[in-house]
Amino acid sequence: MSHLSENPAEKERFVCIYPVYINNKKTLAEGRRIPTEKGVENPSCNEIKDVLVAAGLNVYTENNKMHPREWNRDAQFRGRVRVQLKQTDGSLCLEKFTSRKDVMFYVAEMIPKLKTRTQKGGGGDTSSQQGEGGKKSKKKKK
Template sequence: MAWAASSLPTDKSRFICIYPAYINNKKTIAEGRRIPLDKAIENPTSTEIQDVCVAVGLNVLLEKNKMYPREWNRDAQYRGRVRIQLKQEDGNPCQPQFPTRKAVMLYAAETIPKLKTRTQKMGGSDQSLQQGEGGKKGKGKKKK
């Protein structure tokens, strides 16, 4: 019965995993999206998922160097996964509003666009990014 000891919901290996691909509206279901397209958001990062989950009081663990297996792009922005403790030792949910992993994913997708980092990016700096693209670097080099 050695396996039963580590299968407690409080054990870190029993936390649920959420990859950014699960809530990314740029992905198809075949590429790993797990929530409806109209609820998904554009290119979430594991750090953003961690931020919104910590803010609501979930026990979160960020694994920066993990990759989603179906993710072909190896860029740093696509790396990372978030492990979240859903259940307490007695099997009850840690947070009543998050009984399932889907509830956590939908909450994250709903909340991330409201983050300060997101709202600032959408504001004035959007134009400056486009102007900067034609600078010294050149558009061809940026795609690497």
């Protein structure tokens, strides 16, 4: 996990991804950058980092940073992820990530598949039965 140096060329190789960019609970005016139906509900920096590290990208988080349009000061809404898209010679690190948009769409697609997202019903061994129980209880609350 390297930090940016004074070299401007190195800074250009990293792009910032704020959780608000892929949050389907946010409006475009609040900073969302992808369509609502492709977004994720309240993603965290750690989830974004986990997905991108698993994809093989050079990533580090800056937990003290916040998106300028984010009014909520809670810790869950803080942070941004720096992602390296290009090598020092200008070539892409991974061919499937040519732009920031590619990274955002990939992250939004993969976060719902994370174990932390799929095991919210308690994480027991009988996942199919627990999944049904979780769905029924949610309907009762509404």
